[in-house]
Amino acid sequence: MKKAKHSAKTLRWLVIKEYLLLTLVLLSFAFLGFEYFGHLSTAQLRWIEWYEIVLGCIFIIDFVYELQLATDKRAYVRHNWFFLLAAIPVPSNLADALRLIRFLRIIRLFRATAHLEFARHNHII
Numbered sequence: 001m002k003k004a005k006h007s008a009k010t011l012r013w014l015v016i017k018e019y020l021l022l023t024l025v026l027l028s029f030a031f032l033g034f035e036y037f038g039h040l041s042t043a044q045l046r047w048i049e050w051y052e053i054v055l056g057c058i059f060i061i062d063f064v065y066e067l068q069l070a071t072d073k074r075a076y077v078r079h080n081w082f083f084l085l086a087a088i089p090v091p092s093n094l095a096d097a098l099r100l101i102r103f104l105r106i107i108r109l110f111r112a113t114a115h116l117e118f119a120r121h122n123h124i125i
Helices: 008-037 042-069 073-087 093-102 105-121
Strands: none
């Protein structure tokens, strides 16, 4: 697999993007807690469902964006297919299981942060 050589600006954007996505995922988990432990109205539950649909679309766009950046597209899909699965907006109990997969974003965030620190340490950025 070839290593991609991205500019410092692209690397910074990727880390910022991961932080933004992490924030959206944490908000999704908060909504999940409200759904199960709170007493929400039908309108509030509908709003949460719409949030999950929009969040799924954002993750699909992110997957396509990262696939476009990948030098080895097959390897990218092979190693990240579960992110695409988690992005599919499915308003049901299956969606709860898929939300847990979204939590893997945190692992990706740590990886992206490590790459940024490496780039800073080696004066790439």
